[in-house]
């Protein structure tokens with residue numbers, strides 16, 4: 350055991366000075382927490398004081414491209430590197446631009462959740478999933494030989510690969526797949542003493558799977574483990590899992606959050622504290638998991654976000670709520686139209702009353718702060734949907750190839766409508782059997798509806814389907 354380090358008076362002078370800044374930031378945080386979702390999305394913790402005192406009055410958060418920060422003397426350097434004062438030191442660990450983005454995301458995910466949250470932004474969504482899950486999968490002294498985690502099988506293709514290849518095959522950590530995540534019994538039958546966490550993607554990409562997140566979080570907590578939710582397709586504008594009891598939320602910022610499509614990024618947001626059985630004597634591990642990740646494993650493993658990507662995310666995020674409202678309404682209209690088309694035999698969209706998980710999704714997928722309007726709080730289901738084209742897989746390819754305005758790309762969450770065939774793209778690597786398990790047949794076209802006028806999207810679909 351090493352004893353706690355002691356610091357010289359010179360170092361402590363910087364710690365003392367930092368108190369003023371910390372108090373100022375705490376006050377800004379308290380003020381912002383009382384504000385509404387749109388206000389947080391627009392401002393975050395980049396206050397007038399922050400602009401005037403530290404950023405030359407810039408109205409918009411500056412992009413700090415510098416890889417590192419300079420210090421006045423050795424005492425300040427020591428204080429900074431011991432994390433005794435707020436600092437950013439080196440962009441792999443922290444960066445001012447990334448810091449502003451992290452706070453917006455922490456505040457939005459924790460909006461009216463009655464819980465404090467922290468956030469760590471990563472280079473990609475996959476990086477966020479790795480950063481969120483790996484520290485929970487460490488082998489414990491005197492622990493069992495084989496540990497496991499339980500995940501819904503309807504996950505993003507990259508997540509499936511990370512879980513089945515990187516974790517299961519390479520590291521011997523068992524991933525137990527739940528095929529019917531909306532059925533709590535399926536989860537219950539897979540959990541045991543050696544389960545480290547439950548993992549759910551909702552709504553899932555592309556299958557539109559969904560779970561009762563509150564019941565799932567309760568189940569996880571009854572086993573002393575955290576519930577992790579990938580809420581990329583919902584964004585905090587439509588679903589905030591922490592408010593329903595989830596411990597950790599992961600996002601691909603690449604998608605609807607950075608709808609303009611200029612950046613790849615990810616985020617891990619955790620509530621304070623998380624539920625876990627993992628023994629880790631670092632005080633932040635349980636109390637502020639995202640910060641723990643940021644200051645330790647993330648520092649050592651290096652999945653930091655590029656500041657330029659962070660500023661793109663921050664900029665697109667300001668109008669998240671109104672954007673998710675528009676694209677969700679557009680998607681609803683397109684899904685309803687497709688459902689009536691004679692060459693389409695199945696449409697999966699949470700917003701369709703005929704969809705088997707509509708009732709469940711209706712309880713959770715609500716446009717934040719929409720209760721102010723005359724109609725009360727409204728349901729919105731996001732802009733991702735899928736449809737299946739009649740006949741052999743060639744028909745789906747023909748329709749797909751016929752799109753004139755809709756882009757063919759393995760992308761989603763865009764301000765522009767984008768479509769893909771998951772069986773030959775995002776879900777290609779996982780093989781036939783896994784695709785069958787996840788219900789991703791080659792007839793399925795995934796469509797993410799953008800902010801164009803929905804009639805024009807429908808017209809494009811109409812001509813493409815008409816060519817069959």
Ligand SMILES: *Cc1c(COP(=O)(O)O)cnc(C)c1O
Nearest residue numbers: 473474475505554581601603614
């Ligand atoms: C795209 C995506 C990811 C991975 O994010 P990247 O930013 O591409 O690494 C994870 N989960 C979901 C639901 C996604 O759509």
